[in-house]
Amino acid sequence: MEQQRSLSGSSQSPRSPSSQPYLSVSVTDPVKLGNGVQAYISYRVITKTNFPEYQGPEKIVIRRYSDFIWLRDRLFEKYKGIFIPPVPEKSAVEKFRFSAEFIEMRRQALDIFVNRIASHNLLQQSEDLRTFLQADEETMERLRSHETGIFKKKPADLMQIFKDVQSKVSDVVLGKEKPVEESNPEYEKLKHYVFELENHLAEAQKHAYRLVKRHRELGQSLSDFGKAAKLLGACEGQVLGKAFSDLGAKSEVLSAKLQKEAHQLLMSFEEPLKDYVRAVQSIKATIGERANAFRQQCELAETMKLKEINLDKLMLTRSDRVGEAEHEYKELKAASEEATRRFETIVRLMNEEIVRFQEQKTQDMGIAFHEFAKGQARLANSIADAWRSLLPKLEACSSA
Amino acid sequence: MMGSENPGFEESHLFASREEMENLVLDDPLTTTTTTATNNNNSYSSFRSAKSSISDVATRHPLSPPVLSTPAESDPLLSPPVFRNPNASDNNSYIEPPSYADVIFSPFDDNSANEINRVDSSSHDLDSSLTLSRSSSSTSDYIKITVSNPKKEQETTNSLVPGGNTYYTYLITTRTNIADFGSSEFSVRRRFRDVVTLSDRLAESYRGYFIPPRPDKNVVESQVMQKQEFVEHRRVALEKYLRRLAEHPVIRQSDELKVFLQVEGRLPLSMSTDVASRMLDGAVKLPKQLFGESTAVVAPHEVVQPAKGGRDLLRLFKELRQSVANDWGGSKPPVVEEDKVFLEKKEWIHDLEQQISYASQQAESLVKAQQDMGETMGELGLAFIKLTKFENEEAMYNSQRVRAADMKCLATAAVKASRFYRELNAQTVKHLDTLHEYLGLMLAVHGAFSDRSSALLTVQTLLSELSTLHARAEKLEAASSKIFGGDKSRIRKIEELKETIRVTEDAKNVAIREYERIKENNKCELERLDKERRVDFLNMLKGFVVNQVGYAEKSSDVWAKVAEETSGYAKDSC
Numbered sequence: 001m002e003q004q005r006s007l008s009g010s011s012q013s014p015r016s017p018s019s020q021p022y023l024s025v026s027v028t029d030p031v032k033l034g035n036g037v038q039a040y041i042s043y044r045v046i047t048k049t050n051f052p053e054y055q056g057p058e059k060i061v062i063r064r065y066s067d068f069i070w071l072r073d074r075l076f077e078k079y080k081g082i083f084i085p086p087v088p089e090k091s092a093v094e095k096f097r098f099s100a101e102f103i104e105m106r107r108q109a110l111d112i113f114v115n116r117i118a119s120h121n122l123l124q125q126s127e128d129l130r131t132f133l134q135a136d137e138e139t140m141e142r143l144r145s146h147e148t149g150i151f152k153k154k155p156a157d158l159m160q161i162f163k164d165v166q167s168k169v170s171d172v173v174l175g176k177e178k179p180v181e182e183s184n185p186e187y188e189k190l191k192h193y194v195f196e197l198e199n200h201l202a203e204a205q206k207h208a209y210r211l212v213k214r215h216r217e218l219g220q221s222l223s224d225f226g227k228a229a230k231l232l233g234a235c236e237g238q239v240l241g242k243a244f245s246d247l248g249a250k251s252e253v254l255s256a257k258l259q260k261e262a263h264q265l266l267m268s269f270e271e272p273l274k275d276y277v278r279a280v281q282s283i284k285a286t287i288g289e290r291a292n293a294f295r296q297q298c299e300l301a302e303t304m305k306l307k308e309i310n311l312d313k314l315m316l317t318r319s320d321r322v323g324e325a326e327h328e329y330k331e332l333k334a335a336s337e338e339a340t341r342r343f344e345t346i347v348r349l350m351n352e353e354i355v356r357f358q359e360q361k362t363q364d365m366g367i368a369f370h371e372f373a374k375g376q377a378r379l380a381n382s383i384a385d386a387w388r389s390l391l392p393k394l395e396a397c398s399s400a
Numbered sequence: 401m402m403g404s405e406n407p408g409f410e411e412s413h414l415f416a417s418r419e420e421m422e423n424l425v426l427d428d429p430l431t432t433t434t435t436t437a438t439n440n441n442n443s444y445s446s447f448r449s450a451k452s453s454i455s456d457v458a459t460r461h462p463l464s465p466p467v468l469s470t471p472a473e474s475d476p477l478l479s480p481p482v483f484r485n486p487n488a489s490d491n492n493s494y495i496e497p498p499s500y501a502d503v504i505f506s507p508f509d510d511n512s513a514n515e516i517n518r519v520d521s522s523s524h525d526l527d528s529s530l531t532l533s534r535s536s537s538s539t540s541d542y543i544k545i546t547v548s549n550p551k552k553e554q555e556t557t558n559s560l561v562p563g564g565n566t567y568y569t570y571l572i573t574t575r576t577n578i579a580d581f582g583s584s585e586f587s588v589r590r591r592f593r594d595v596v597t598l599s600d601r602l603a604e605s606y607r608g609y610f611i612p613p614r615p616d617k618n619v620v621e622s623q624v625m626q627k628q629e630f631v632e633h634r635r636v637a638l639e640k641y642l643r644r645l646a647e648h649p650v651i652r653q654s655d656e657l658k659v660f661l662q663v664e665g666r667l668p669l670s671m672s673t674d675v676a677s678r679m680l681d682g683a684v685k686l687p688k689q690l691f692g693e694s695t696a697v698v699a700p701h702e703v704v705q706p707a708k709g710g711r712d713l714l715r716l717f718k719e720l721r722q723s724v725a726n727d728w729g730g731s732k733p734p735v736v737e738e739d740k741v742f743l744e745k746k747e748w749i750h751d752l753e754q755q756i757s758y759a760s761q762q763a764e765s766l767v768k769a770q771q772d773m774g775e776t777m778g779e780l781g782l783a784f785i786k787l788t789k790f791e792n793e794e795a796m797y798n799s800q801r802v803r804a805a806d807m808k809c810l811a812t813a814a815v816k817a818s819r820f821y822r823e824l825n826a827q828t829v830k831h832l833d834t835l836h837e838y839l840g841l842m843l844a845v846h847g848a849f850s851d852r853s854s855a856l857l858t859v860q861t862l863l864s865e866l867s868t869l870h871a872r873a874e875k876l877e878a879a880s881s882k883i884f885g886g887d888k889s890r891i892r893k894i895e896e897l898k899e900t901i902r903v904t905e906d907a908k909n910v911a912i913r914e915y916e917r918i919k920e921n922n923k924c925e926l927e928r929l930d931k932e933r934r935v936d937f938l939n940m941l942k943g944f945v946v947n948q949v950g951y952a953e954k955s956s957d958v959w960a961k962v963a964e965e966t967s968g969y970a971k972d973s974c
Contacts, residue, residue: 193794200787207780214773221762221769228759235748235755240934243941355797362803366969369810373962376817380956387948394942 023049023118025133027063027111030103040064041103043110047133051124059134065090067132068110070144074128075117080289080342081349082123083357085116086278101263105271112275122349180298181291190354191287198280205273212266219258226251239397246393250386257386261379268371272364283357290350293343300336307332543576543646545661547639550631551589567591568631570638574661581658588664592617595638598660604705606651607851607914608921610844610929612644649928703862703911706854715861722861736856739919745926746849753842760835767829774821781814806966813962817955824951831947834940838933845929852922855915862908869904873897 029044047059068087076084088109091102117123131143226248233244307329314322547570555565569589577584592615599614615637622630642661646652784807791804873894880890 189794190796193796196790196794200783200790204780204783204787207776207783210776211773211780214769214776218766218769218773221765225759225762225766228755228762232752232755232759235752236937240937243938247941247945355799358797358799358803362799362806363969365803366806366966369806370963370966370969372810373813373959373966376813377956377959377963380952380959384949384952384956387945387952390945391942391949394938394945397938398942 021050023047023051023054023124025111025114025118027107027114030107032098032103039098041098041106043107045114045133053130055134061134061140062137063132063140065106065110066144067140068113071117071128071132072113075123075126076285078126078128079123079349080293081286081346081353082120083279083282083286083353084123085113085120086275086282087113088278101266105267108267108271109275180295182294194280194283194287198277198284201273201277201280205270205277208265208270208273212262212270215258215262215265219255219262222251222258223255226255243390243394243397246390250390254383254386257379257382261375264375265372268375269368272368276361276364279357279361286346286350286353290343290346293339293346297336297339297343300332300339304329304332304336541578543574543578543652545639545642545646546573547571547635547642548573550635553591567593568634570635572638572642572661578652580653581662583662586662588661590660592634592638594660594666595641598656601656602645602651602654603847605654605656606921607706607855608848608918608925609648609650610841610848610925611651612641612648613840613843613847614641703858703907704914706851706858718865719857719861722864723857725864726857726860742919742922749842749845753839756835756838756842760832760839763832763835767825767832770821770825770828774818774825777814777821778818781811781818784808784811784814787811809962809965813958816958820951820955820958824947827947828944831940831943834936838936841929845925848918848922848925852915852918855911855918859908859911859915862904862911866901866904866908869897869901873901 024047026046027043028046030041031043032039033042034040042062042064045061045063047054047061048057050057069090072084072087075082088106117126117129123129131139135143229244229248229251231248233241233246233248235241236244307325311322311325311329314325319325549571550568551571552566553569555567569591571587572590573585573587574581575585595614596617599611602611615634618630618634621633625633645657651657788804788807788811791800791807795801795804876890876894876897880887880894883890
């Protein structure tokens with residue numbers, strides 16, 4: 001399965017596995033640990049790679065859900081502009097019950113998540129990814145719990161200047177209440193597309209989920225009907241009774257097939273749709289980041305201009321504050337240029353990402369549709385075969 | 401009843417979307433023109449197809465599966481649009497091995513000539529393999545009854561309220577070739593009250609028979625439901641009832657039915673329906689009986705009717721006393737139900753009823769589950785159609801167009817599959833309805849069994865009575881013989897008593913004959929029930945199974961195509 005997700009052409013070729021760079025990950029073996037409210041699931045994460053930065057060709061670590069969240073958050077902060085692959089939702093309620101199905105769904109989603117990162121040409125270089133895939137559990141735990149603490153306070157960061165600027169250069173100075181937005185018609189179109197797409201997909205996913213339920217319900221009713229038919233058969237006895245019993249037996253067989261298909265439908269069709277929805281939500285987050293970056297760029301540019309005007313003024317009056325002002329101005333200029341760089345990076349990355357996203361989704365959906373159709377055909381065939389096998393007996397009954 | 405599990409409900413809210421669906425698939429190469437079952441008789445050459453079209457004809461055999469009441473438009477069970485759908489049948493597109501996928505399942509014959517309850521000798525030979533007919537010989541008797549044209553009428557007499565009561569009448573049209581009727585086609589207008597009368601008179605005349613139960617009076621519904629809906633509901637029920645009566649080999653020849661179907665005007669009210677006058681007359685008679693002014697004797701001709709239905713209160717009391725004695729008294733009643741075979745059968749029928757009831761409940765939930773599945777599948781298809789449109793409109797990259805095409809492929813299939821489920825379901829309803837029909841019949845069986853027990857009770861009461869009378873006579877004779885020359889009053893009393901005994905003897909004999917007759921009726925009817933039930937249930941099973949196979953095959957073809965078209969995405973181990 002990992003091979004399919006690898007977009008960077010790094011699928012293991014049978015002839016020379018180590019000639020091309022590859023990084024493949026699998027998330028397996030969910031194990032329930034802990035008790036009661038504290039219970040959680042741990043997963044085995046197996047990494048196979050020949051990337052030089054990694055320690056050795058294979059590494060196995062134990063990770064839990066919040067570790068994956070940590071990774072996603074880090075990537076989101078570091079790689080603005082890239083659509084970070086989505087993680088499955090937190091769910092306080094289901095976690096409690098930890099049904100086998102829930103665990104499997106989550107495992108599958110986490111596996112897809114990590115593999116998407118591993119096959120993204122930029123994200124796969126991430127140091128945080130390396131940490132995630134290789135660090136021992138204590139380190140991981142430390143990192144995970146310090147996430148909110150350390151990470152948010154980065155002193156000597158341009159980020160700090162941005163934040164200061166934002167609070168100082170208030171709307172009062174700039175004289176406008178509305179946040180600044182890009183006026184790029186193509187980008188507007190894209191934003192509109194993304195938001196609409198989420199709605200459509202959510203609806204499709206909703207019906208897909210219901211369809212899974214319907215399969216289960218039909219399976220249940222076939223089972224009940226089968227039982228009733230058998231009872232009626234026992235009462236009737238003789239030839240007719242046998243016919244009823246046979247019908248009941250087939251009904252029960254089909255019930256089992258329906259339950260099985262329901263599960264398949266969930267994992268191979270409904271989950272990919274849900275994943276699609278999540279992916280779109282991730283794009284929305286990136287859109288948000290782009291808006292932030294644009295705003296910062298604008299604000300810093302404005303502030304810089306103001307500072308420049310002020311500096312000129314000071315220079316004309318030969319104020320002794322010129323030196324200080326000059327220093328501030330230089331800092332702002334650097335910050336402004338950095339903000340512009342960041343914004344432009346995001347724009348460039350997004351443009352690449354959107355192409356990749358569309359192609360990826362066409363692939364993913366193609367597979368999902370194929371599985372869906374295969375499953376339905378399989379089910380229909382089973383149904384036809386099961387009922388058809390009764391016909392000779394029924395014909396025989398009539399002539400008896 | 402299953403009838404209330406109305407697929408029509410979901411139809412109405414899906415109607416708009418079904419319009420969409422129908423418009424959508426118009427450019428689909430798989431869609432073909434519509435054909436009806438009758439057309440298929442001509443266009444098909446494959447054996448299986450011929451078999452199935454004939455089964456459509458054969459299922460309209462009068463003596464085989466319970467006849468459906470009406471064509472689609474008037475049956476509240478179904479929404480007509482589904483079957484008017486020109487895209488509903490994919491027939492000639494699946495050319496390969498004749499399979500059930502080729503079959504057109506039409507649940508309702510369109511009102512063609514095929515509807516008549518008649519067996520063509522030609523089709524009869526071919527149909528035997530698919531559908532059993534109930535009679536071994538091919539008879540050509542038929543009675544076809546239709547109930548239509550409800551009309552509102554004014555009550556002309558006895559209206560307390562000026563402007564008076566209104567009631568509905570229904571046009572009852574009969575077509576028949578049975579000579580006794582005198583004519584081959586005739587109509588009458590009847591109101592529901594007449595049907596109640598008919599049913600009561602049949603109950604009196606045909607004790608021991610399994611008489612199909614008449615439709616309920618539905619007093620509450622008639623107030624609460626919309627008039628049109630209620631009238632239509634009743635019309636359907638009446639038609640079903642009359643057709644069932646016509647199917648019953650004995651009742652179809654009854655005078656009561658003949659009069660009902662042919663003679664215009666008020667049906668004379670039977671004595672026993674008039675509860676008030678029954679009680680009154682009984683009350684009038686009682687003092688006379690108690691004070692010995694009239695004979696406290698049950699006239700022989702009255703004996704053939706159960707006491708409960710009769711006007712004789714005293715007789716009611718006596719029989720009640722007897723039944724109490726039967727249940728609580730120490731001594732065994734003079735005559736008991738000895739027929740072990742019957743008793744076993746009775747218990748078995750009770751068990752059967754329970755199983756049928758349970759099966760019919762599960763059949764209902766099966767139908768609901770199929771319906772839901774079809775509905776959700778359709779909604780899924782629609783959602784993807786919308787997505788397809790959206791992606792196409794907003795496409796900036798080719799990958800989007802490719803995806804849109806894939807989605808459309810899936811959506812079209814889903815919409816088709818949804819239609820298949822709904823059609824399948826309509827058929828399933830039709831077949832599994834047999835279970836409901838037999839539940840209704842169980843009521844008739846209970847009626848016949850209770851005819852038997854009340855007849856027995858009458859016999860027992862009379863026998864007890866006789867022994868009491870004999871004892872009294874003996875006592876009187878013993879006393880009177882002690883008096884020399886005789887006791888004039890006692891002698892007179894003895895004479896009267898002997899007279900009473902004679903009349904009671906006659907009554908007893910009549911009662912016994914009646915009881916035996918009812919027993920015989922029970923026996924014949926039970927045999928008939930067994931035979932017909934076997935046939936009906938087997939046909940139900942076959943119909944159900946054939947349907948399932950057919951629609952599963954159709955679905956499988958549709959989905960296999962989609963799997964084929966998306967097979968490019970499949971990676972090795974998938």
